[in-house]
Amino acid sequence: DGGITQSPKYLFRKEGQNVTLSCEQNLNHDAMYWYRQDPGQGLRLIYYSQIVNDFQKGDIAEGYSVSREKKESFPLTVTSAQKNPTAFYLCASSIIGREQFFGPGTRLTVL
């Protein structure tokens, strides 16, 4: 049963703490992406990766970091440098150049 999983669904963090969001896919897709959605806004690209051990910044990469040590996994770390981290985070994967398939999302709230 192929798909993309994100965990946890809800995450709470205190100000000043780093937190890592998980994203795993078993679709054998080369490309993986992280987006952020805020109320009334579209999806904004944080980082993407088209190959293991390589990734590129999107439009809003500041305050975030990623790694791509395995094809199946693309974790996102929200660092304390991210000024407004409360948002809905979406991970996606795709065959390069094709439509993206999204996970269920993680709602991060900073207390």
Add this chain to the structure above:
Amino acid sequence: DQQVKQNSPSLSVQEGRISILNCDYTNSMFDYFLWYKKYPAEGPTFLISISSIKDKNEDGRFTVFLNKSAKHLSLHIVPSQPGDSAVYFCAASVQGNQFYFGTGTSLTVIP
């Protein structure tokens, strides 16, 4: 600067009638377009795509039209059903690389 715009935040349609969702873009290099459907607190679900070599693509009740000269695409849903009530996002890219998403249109289908 928003390269993909959905100027109607919301749309209400009677069940059985046609829903038309619109999307405008500014970058003439965009050549691959997607439509997604999204329910609250879930990831977007891919609906339909179109490449710039076509001006129409159809899949069941969903048809996407592309007008390259006007930099405009639209999604038609016929007939509309209550289960179609969701937020619809359009997205555009150059050769399937980084996708730029619109801000979404919330569709309500009234029974």
